[in-house]
Amino acid sequence: MSASPILITGGAQRLGRHCAERLVDDGHPVIVSYRRERPELEALRSRGIVTLLADFATEAGILDFIARLKQQTPSLRAIVHNASDWAPDGHDETAGATFERLFRVHMLAPYLINLHCRELLEACGEPQRDIVHMTDYVARKGSKKHAAYAATKAGLENLTLSFAALYAPRIQVNAIAPALIMLGEDDDETYAEQARAKSAMGMVPGPGVIYQSLRYLLDNRYVTGITLPVDGGRHLR
Numbered sequence: 001m002s003a004s005p006i007l008i009t010g011g012a013q014r015l016g017r018h019c020a021e022r023l024v025d026d027g028h029p030v031i032v033s034y035r036r037e038r039p040e041l042e043a044l045r046s047r048g049i050v051t052l053l054a055d056f057a058t059e060a061g062i063l064d065f066i067a068r069l070k071q072q073t074p075s076l077r078a079i080v081h082n083a084s085d086w087a088p089d090g091h092d093e094t095a096g097a098t099f100e101r102l103f104r105v106h107m108l109a110p111y112l113i114n115l116h117c118r119e120l121l122e123a124c125g126e127p128q129r130d131i132v133h134m135t136d137y138v139a140r141k142g143s144k145k146h147a148a149y150a151a152t153k154a155g156l157e158n159l160t161l162s163f164a165a166l167y168a169p170r171i172q173v174n175a176i177a178p179a180l181i182m183l184g185e186d187d188d189e190t191y192a193e194q195a196r197a198k199s200a201m202g203m204v205p206g207p208g209v210i211y212q213s214l215r216y217l218l219d220n221r222y223v224t225g226i227t228l229p230v231d232g233g234r235h236l237r
């Protein structure tokens with residue numbers, strides 16, 4: 001029986017793309033969702049990664065993605081909810097729309113995909129099946145400039161507990177809570193220096209530490225309902 005694929009949402013770039021490529025290196029078939037076509041997707045496709053269009057900005061868009069995912073594969077080894085929008089809080093008339101948009105991508109999409117795709121994970125013939133939520137250190141700390149982002153990530157962290165209890169023992173459900181892993185393209189050295197100073201480790205580690213954490217969860221049959229901090233010791237500063 002061929003191995004069941006691992007789904008990474010928002011896997012066209014940065015952490016999701018890194019993990020998708022490392023999973024292929026480790027012999028897993030991979031499906032990634034993406035929101036907009038771009039040249040980088042060809043590199044993924046050339047490695048046999050299946051790319052599925054998905055925009056989680058509406059419930060209809062989420063359900064449409066789920067329907068196409070079910071046409072793509074009869075089973076899944078794991079689902080990594082990586083898609084995310086690090087949008088600052090809106091002001092005045094945009095605040096509500098921003099919050100709703102972040103609720104949909106960080107909470108509604110994982111919630112509906114977990115509910116509707118449980119059958120795909122149950123159909124996996126391998127010994128372990130996993131759901132991994134990508135949350136954030138700020139889910140427990142809050143954020144003055146990204147309050148909606150932090151709150152919706154906190155909601156995703158809470159969904160980890162509910163789905164872990166509901167899906168045990170056949171499906172393990174965990175979260176990874178990173179802090180600064182990769183800088184953004186527009187981040188200058190001043191920002192980088194300030195960001196590094198926020199953690200005890202004082203570094204920007206790159207996406208390899210996230211794959212190490214994902215690998216740990218995918219390989220451990222006895223871990224469920226946890227949030228794995230990967231934050232350089234932010235809580236120590």
Ligand SMILES: NC(=O)C1=CN([C@@H]2O[C@H](COP(=O)(O)OP(=O)(O)OC[C@H]3O[C@@H](n4cnc5c(N)ncnc54)[C@H](OP(=O)(O)O)[C@@H]3O)[C@@H](O)[C@H]2O)C=CC1
Nearest residue numbers: 010014015035036055056082083084134178179180181182
């Ligand atoms: N990078 C970091 O330092 C940190 C990251 N994290 C978390 O780790 C995960 C990966 O981070 P990173 O790689 O930087 O993420 P990105 O900011 O690169 O976002 C990942 C993908 O999410 C997709 N996405 C955004 N909104 C939607 C939507 N409405 N519907 C569908 N897809 C959407 C984007 O697709 P497209 O590009 O096609 O529009 C994007 O490629 C995220 O969950 C993030 O919150 C947490 C703390 C620190």
Ligand SMILES: Nc1nc2c(c(=O)[nH]1)N=C([C@H](O)[C@@H](O)CO)CN2
Nearest residue numbers: 084085086136179180181182184195
């Ligand atoms: N979806 C995203 N979420 C986050 C990002 C990002 O680039 N995309 N980046 C961060 C920052 O690195 C932050 O951790 C710096 O303190 C947080 N979330």
